[in-house]
Amino acid sequence: MNGSNFGGPAHKTGKRSLYVAMSVMALILLMAVAGCSKEEESPTATAVPASSDGGSQVASGVSAIAAERGLTEADIEAAVKTFVPSGTHDEYILFASGGHSGQMLVIGMPSMRLLKVVGVYTPEPWQGWAVGDASETSHILDGGDLQDGTELTWGDTHHPALSETAGDYDGEWAFINEKANGRVAVIDLRDFETKQIIKNPLSMSNHGATMVTPDTKWVIEGGQFPAPLDGSYASIDEYEEKWRGVLTMWKFDRSTGRINYDESFAVETPPYWQDLCDAGKLVSAGMIFCGSFNSEMATGGIEDGNPPLEAGISQADMDYLHIFDIDKMTAAVAAGKTDMINGFPVISLETAAAEGILHFAPEPKSPHGADVTPDGEFVVVSGKLDPHVTVYSVPKIKEAIAAGATERDPFGVGILDFDTVVEVQVEVGLGPLHTQFDDQGYAYTSLFLDSAVARWTLGGSFSDLHSEPDWELIHKTPVHYNIGHLVTTEGDTVSPDGKYLVAMNKWSIDRFNVVGPLLPQNFQLLDISESGTTMPVIYDSPIGIGEPHYAQIIKADKLNPWEVYPEVGWNPETQSLDPRAVAPGEEGVTRDGNNVTVKSTLIRSHFTPERVNVKVGDRVTWHMTNLETAFDATHGFALPGQNINLSLEPGEHQTIEFEVTDEGVFTFYCTEFCSALHLEMAGFFMVAPN
Amino acid sequence: MQRFSQIKEKAFGPRIPREIVFRDRFRFILPTVLMLAAAIVLFVSTFFPYWHMDMDAPQYPRGLEMTIFVNRVEGDVQEVDTLNHYIGMRPLSEAGELERSMSVIAIGALGMLIIAAIFIHNPCALLLTWPVLLYPAIFLFDLWYWMQDFGLNLDDSAPLSNIIEPFVPPLIGEGKIAQFTTYASWESGLWMSMGASVLIALGIFFHRRAYKPLLDEARAENNQHGH
CATH class of the missing domain: 2.60.40.420 (Cupredoxins -  blue copper proteins)
Known part of the structure; x- marks a missing residue:
């Protein structure tokens, strides 16, 4: 104990309390004597003078290390951009699907440190998640059991969706689909634990799931592999007649934190292999856009001398962008225009076509992704087998729908004229798969075949944000390798942050130490904060647990998780x-x-x-x-x-x-x-x- | 009637003649204000913390803390108890139970003593204010008593009893217990109670200065009557 003991600099409560006590006493005395109540200012702590730490000395130390390790200047810059010192936190949190691990990954950015693998469709022993049959978490997993009681202990997660308020992430809930058996899960972001798993009563698969409407009223589960909706047998010869796709609208109730099964419904769709969906926002609020890639209705049969599925499905030059109208759906449900299949209300394809619930817009060749721009005005469809992204104008779509469809598909669904609804096509490169956005008026599209990320300019209301011409490819950054989805910081909301992009690469080949023939995937971090042709890769992060597909990145300060449970018990x-x-x-x-x-x-x-x-x-x-x-x-x-x-x-x-x-x-x-x-x-x- | 007023005068000291009050108002108001202020400060102090301890250890980056009020202990009490059970210390809730339950009443009583002293104009007033003067010291002594009682009487059968010697944490300043560094500080409530002591001391000084001449006068008068 030394002389100055009520508190060193770190423990100044002693001194402060003395001031408080003196202030209070002075106040009381003053009031007692003069009857006046003038408040005294408490003395405040003085600022610590900034330390000067010899910048040049640091730099020479760094260059010695860099020289020894063979690091370039760009490497050092990347390291400085991504290094998050011990004890400090990441600025963003990445929620990525865990692919066929059945889980959801939580990763800090820009450090790319794995924070948690949230147990969802697969038992996760560390979290005690659904281990054995004795616990309550195992009963949550049982919520996704098949109708015949078959227990499922794995899953294939593809697309996490963070809950939104007015089209922006609110950090309260996350949803994630399971493609292999058609399930949807609800995760509470107060404790990062799965609270509900629902088995789709109509379908064994999904893909355009999960996406949420701008206020998270609906969780969208778009299907993928068609089959008779009642789960019965139908031969492959009856494919057109009996096999169907489905879009399921799950009603989310924020007050209970659960999907309300009884207020949910589905829309029957043609067996066109629906793909990714996106909910409209702002000017496109109330609409849902889903791609599809088998309008050929190919059914394979390579063993019988038929073209294999992969060839049969990619024959036609055009497939159909599905455009759904939520208000018309709910009106049909309210009017009782539904059929009950497996106890679940379904708007039939006939009703959907007749009521204008579903329209088609042609889209080039087995595309992937239907991504709505932040202002809600455009829908970007990535060509996959076509080197373009096709940009649809929502106002033009609305006009075309109002004017009435000129053509109908074999199921009676109205087809809008391609040239009438398309704003522009931008050639971005080979194998465009998925597009997200930033705050500089750029869009980013993953190029699977080129193994690159394309940056291109948007038009419309985004025109003023960038200095380049509208609708033009600006730059391609190579990534390693075979990129699937990409994700930018809050890049699918109404206000993207435009800071980082993660390329979710399917193959890593030579990027990491070899750990046997099954290699991790590679999440590559790109800095997209600068404009023009500057968007370097700044970090490689191996993902050794499954094949992540989609991801979303939220600003960390939007999350408000509990540190401990609010009450004991x-x-x-x-x-x-x-x-x-x-x-x-x-x-x-x-x-x-x-x-x-x-x-x-x-x-x-x-x-x-x-x-x-x-x-x-x-x-x-x-x-x-x-x-x-x-x-x-x-x-x-x-x-x-x-x-x-x-x-x-x-x-x-x-x-x-x-x-x-x-x-x-x-x-x-x-x-x-x-x-x-x-x-x-x-x-x-x-x-x-x- | 006169007899009664004589007894009253004896017990409570002389009453002040009206004309003196008017002539020399400040002389009588000053001690009253000081003593009233002391009572109020003392009362207000019960709403403020008296003593605080910060505890730092490697695995508690935010530290643990404990704040003592006259009637309760706040802060990481459960965590401190959880840790203390390893070294065989009793739960903190068993310390000073009586004091905590009585404190508010006791401080109320001290306040009443002060108020009473204002109306008593003879040296008895001094007697009534002694407990208030000593109160901060009594508080600190009591705190020390419980700390040494808890720190020196550790359960020998506790799991970590072999790595820790019985100890008394300091009443103020830095201490060291196993991997913890502790910082004890005196808080605003305690300072207020000390301030109340100072106010009382001043009050009683001016009280004496105001009434002593009257007292002497009365005494002289009595002596005259006696002759």
């Missing part, structure tokens, strides 16, 4: 205090016939109780509350022999139920290294013979 499934929460002193084991109830608490570094005695044939209901309130004080609960592992985060309550079938003694233990006595945090689950 919190049930993350209901996001409320669990009435079964165990308070200190309530712990114990009680038996009622074959039903054994265990009430446990967890706190560093012990379970209470530590001995649980049961018998073969008992049904165990185990309530567990983590009493911790400290940041990061998570406990795990592993019960060997029962396929159980839970993650009990600070304040979390969980209840598990299971049947005991085999005798033996099993040591349950904490799976999160919680404290110096973590290894001692264990107990005994003893199963006696009956």
